[in-house]
Amino acid sequence: MSPAPVLKAVSLHKRFGEIAAVDDVSFEAAPGEIVGLVGPNGAGKTTTINMVLGVLAPSAGRIEIDGIDLSAHRSRALERTNFAAVYAPLPGNLTVEQNLKVFGRIYAVDRLAARVEEALEAFDLERYRTQRAGVLSSGEQTRLSLAKAMINRPRLLLLDEPTASIDPSTARDIRARIAAFARSGACGVIWTTHNMYEVEAVCDRVLFLSHGKIVLQGDPKTLTHEHGAESLDDLFVDVAHETLHDGVVA
């Protein structure tokens, strides 16, 4: 029997006036699974993530986190999540250590001081602990966001372009850390990115979104072959240009 999903999104819809930003999207993430969410700008990736994070109410549909209904038990559900997003930097006027302590308290992390030390060590942030987050480089800020995202050992981790604007070496390192965290802690990960190499490298499954709908999904290592594309990049371009006909939509 497969383990219960850590995330279950059922028939999510989000409309802004006449525009359907997310249109009947359903998906799951299992413990230890990394699910890539890709698609062109405006496809509905961030809208979907925001709904799962409880900062955007769906027009219709249901979200369960670790079996807990988000709309009915928001706090209890969100205790089991955490996130990092390139557009949500942590307060720049707090130090690295203060940020981790504040968010650790919000997530009611036990033995917080020890957990902060672990997070600092895991993301090579010890020497920056007394530095304000605002003066860190992009890569260091990303590592801080990820340290914060894992401070409560979430069951569901949402990452919105976590490696955007950082160099390839740091990006590779970060991918390895997240993958190791997901596998070791049986944490489900939703990962949005425009980097198809990244999708192939870390994701167990990928969902292609376009115009608010999932138009394609599967194992990134076999999808290209299945759809006669040279690479995931080509497949992405096909999806972005909507050249896929109905028959190939999974």
Add this chain to the structure above:
Amino acid sequence: MNGRRVWAIVSRQLYLYRGSPQRVLPMFAWVVIDILLWGFITRYLNQVSHAGFNFVPALLGAVLLWDFLTRVMQGVTMAFFEDVWSRNFLNFFATPLTTAEYLAGLVSTASATSLVGLLAMMVFARAAFGLSFLVYGVALAPFLVVLFATGVALGIAGAGLVLRLGPASEWLIWPIPTLVSPFAGVFYPVSVMPGWMQAIARALPPAYVFEGMRAVVAGHPAPLDRLAIGGALALVDLALAWLFFAAVHRYAVRSGLIARYSAESVS
């Protein structure tokens, strides 16, 4: 309500104060300036008037009590603005933190900063102009409670307004105490106002405090029944402010305002 999450919000503010003298200094600087300005005015009025009326507790005391309300309100809004300026709403509201816990954290912070300011003004006003708040007797406690509750209500309502209208609307928030003060009868009895202003004053909790203060200074017993009305009105204001903020937050979650709240967003 989870106490650790409330403490998280308070500790975030304490960290800011700890590492930032420019945040600590205004807690005392404006108090000192107000006391100096109004202290000398009242001293001058005592010299030139021959009414045998002591202006120090009536005028300087009124200034300081109004200053306390202003500081409570600004304590709430300043703590809120820290999250506006650092674009931190997504980080906070995508967590288990509830709006009640968030507001409790802001109010706790405002309580601490306004208490420090109050103690500083009491000590300085006593040392410089001989004003003792003990002159108000047992009425001092209800005075402070009503002013505190009103300041919190104004602060929460102001925060809700900025959340709804966007960061640029913070300039609508700063003048609120100045706009309210003429109607609250801070410096003059409500009876000297025209009828329409008196009607507004009757709905303002601070008006009952300042009427009570003048009664005590004039040697009358503290009008506790009137203060009870002021207290009840302050509780109503608190409830309305909370309902307003909660409604704005619900709108922000429905419309996506929180997710895209930034220095540019005004809707």
